[in-house]
Amino acid sequence: MTAPHLPQPTTDLPAEFAFIRRHFLPLAGSAALNLGDDAAVFSPPQGREMVMAVDAMVENVHFLPTDPPDTIGRKLLRCNLSDLAAMGSMPEGWLLAFARPPHITESWVEQFCLGLAQDQAHFGLSLMGGDTTSTSGPLVLSLTIVGSVCPGQAIRRCGACAGDGLWVSGTIGDGALGLRVLQGVERLADPTGHLAQRYRLPQPRVGLPLYGLASAAMDVSDGLVQDAGHLARENALHVRIEANNIPLSAAARSLGRSWQETCLTGGDDYEILFAVPPEREQQLSLHPSLPTPYGHVPVTRIGQFEAGPPGVSVMDGNGSLMQFRTNGWSHL
Amino acid sequence: MTAPHLPQPTTDLPAEFAFIRRHFLPLAGSAALNLGDDAAVFSPPQGREMVMAVDAMVENVHFLPTDPPDTIGRKLLRCNLSDLAAMGSMPEGWLLAFARPPHITESWVEQFCLGLAQDQAHFGLSLMGGDTTSTSGPLVLSLTIVGSVCPGQAIRRCGACAGDGLWVSGTIGDGALGLRVLQGVERLADPTGHLAQRYRLPQPRVGLPLYGLASAAMDVSDGLVQDAGHLARENALHVRIEANNIPLSAAARSLGRSWQETCLTGGDDYEILFAVPPEREQQLSLHPSLPTPYGHVPVTRIGQFEAGPPGVSVMDGNGSLMQFRTNGWSHL
Incomplete structure (x- = not known):
């Protein structure tokens, strides 16, 4: 049995801390607790239901390595926002899992995050939490979107009648x-x-x-x-x-x-x-x-x-x- | 510019529908709406705050292709549950993004889901939603955990004093x-x-x-x-x-x-x-x-x-x- 490729050992603060602080902390809202805790804490708007979905995008499947990184981040967020819109619900926040291959540079991530900053301001939501890890394969981005809706007002796929x-x-x-x-x-x-x-x-x-x-x-x-x-x-x-x-x-x-x-x-x-x-x-x-x-x-x-x-x-x-x-x- | 490897075209129901129904529908709770809608809808327990985290696991980084698939699923869920436990909060549900390479067989996924079924019953939560996609690289699993806590009772990393x-x-x-x-x-x-x-x-x-x-x-x-x-x-x-x-x-x-x-x-x-x-x-x-x-x-x-x-x-x-x-x- 071969050994898994373990992450790099550290004696000081791990590299991922600096990476998260540099790129993702500027996107964090109050629920994210400065991305320094084990989880986000979020008060649902009074008397509303939560609406949640997750969508993943994979390099070479959903986007190309040569695509502009800012639009990749924005498209990922927007596809998830579209899921909320289809349910008649409004966005509250998002979480991101980021599996990063070696060829994704600091500058790439910077542009990616700048695009997300622009769109999260436009659509009125903020980053709640995330996870970064390394991968030997293509970049994989998984975004979880969190929204809310008045109880009973979510629109479902079922409900249509003949004649509609x-x-x-x-x-x-x-x-x-x-x-x-x-x-x-x-x-x-x-x-x-x-x-x-x-x-x-x-x-x-x-x-x-x-x-x-x-x-x-x-x-x-x-x-x-x-x-x-x-x-x-x-x-x-x-x-x-x-x-x-x-x-x-x-x-x-x-x-x-x-x-x-x-x-x-x-x-x-x-x-x-x-x-x-x-x-x-x-x-x-x-x-x-x-x-x-x-x-x-x-x-x-x-x-x-x-x-x-x-x-x-x-x-x-x-x-x-x-x-x-x-x-x-x-x-x- | 090369073309991204687009997903397979279909004339009937896409293969992913059968895949999701077969493996993931048995895990779905009421919030998942039978995994047939654009998003999950969840009523937060009366007067509680939501606690959320995401953790990703990558083949060859966090686990080996030869590891038993049922324990891979259970470990992924348990790592996320540990994040909730650290905040003093209780589990409610989870979402999964599943980036599947060709070598992950139906039987592998079946075992993976059986492990998750066992653990979600044990820990009292259920699947709320998910996304499956193909990848040319290693298997990447991103699990978003959703929990709840009485308002103000989440335990944070900060709060300790000298002498504690x-x-x-x-x-x-x-x-x-x-x-x-x-x-x-x-x-x-x-x-x-x-x-x-x-x-x-x-x-x-x-x-x-x-x-x-x-x-x-x-x-x-x-x-x-x-x-x-x-x-x-x-x-x-x-x-x-x-x-x-x-x-x-x-x-x-x-x-x-x-x-x-x-x-x-x-x-x-x-x-x-x-x-x-x-x-x-x-x-x-x-x-x-x-x-x-x-x-x-x-x-x-x-x-x-x-x-x-x-x-x-x-x-x-x-x-x-x-x-x-x-x-x-x-x-x-």
């Missing part, structure tokens, strides 16, 4: 197109940089007022078609989507219909997909936008839930069923 | 000796398997009644001498430890004094180190054990805090200062 409309926030497909622009493997025009920016920095719909409006919701991260299928199956319903109603940005539209499948199945959208009962749809149809602390977010009706085989159908402008090579992505 | 005694739970050194037994690199006798067992399955001191007794506390994970130094520095005090008073198990004592340094600096103890003001020490000295839901835990006075240069001194039986090659471990 299917709505989505913002625009779909920009992130998936942006990845392909950054890969440089296709001749894709992105003159304004809008698509690449949307891939690197998704806009989580924090504060979208889903309670009292949506009967079910989830965030779109693995492809609109696949995620709509999940939402339908969670409700034992079928959902029928009109492809022509799916909102695309001007940048995505300008690329033409040959990129439509990428938009509908490519993922990395971090928009909110939600079901709205018919009696609440009329007013939303008149003013199809919702207020958030970060401005009004346009919302679009793209389909309808109906009785039928659990799953999703996407119809083209002629009412014909569309077929895709894939509906979305699996992480294993 | 330094106490420790259980025995010190077994874990470090057990690692060396398992490595097989030294001629170390472990006829009962006690040392190896203590390395693989630390006994977190969950429920140790620190409130009203301890003025400061932390858990011993990186070596007693180093961790005592941290506790002293957090209080701007010096702490003087009598090496002969440090409690060793019969198995550790039987190895002789040549292994003393390994015991005092080797780490992997997951015992609780705590400061006790003099007025509370007398009764504890008469009955040096504390009740927990898992039985009485012996506690031992090993030193005293005093004014002086922040840090730690360890004295031998002749009152001479002991020198060590290292005080403990750094994780970077």
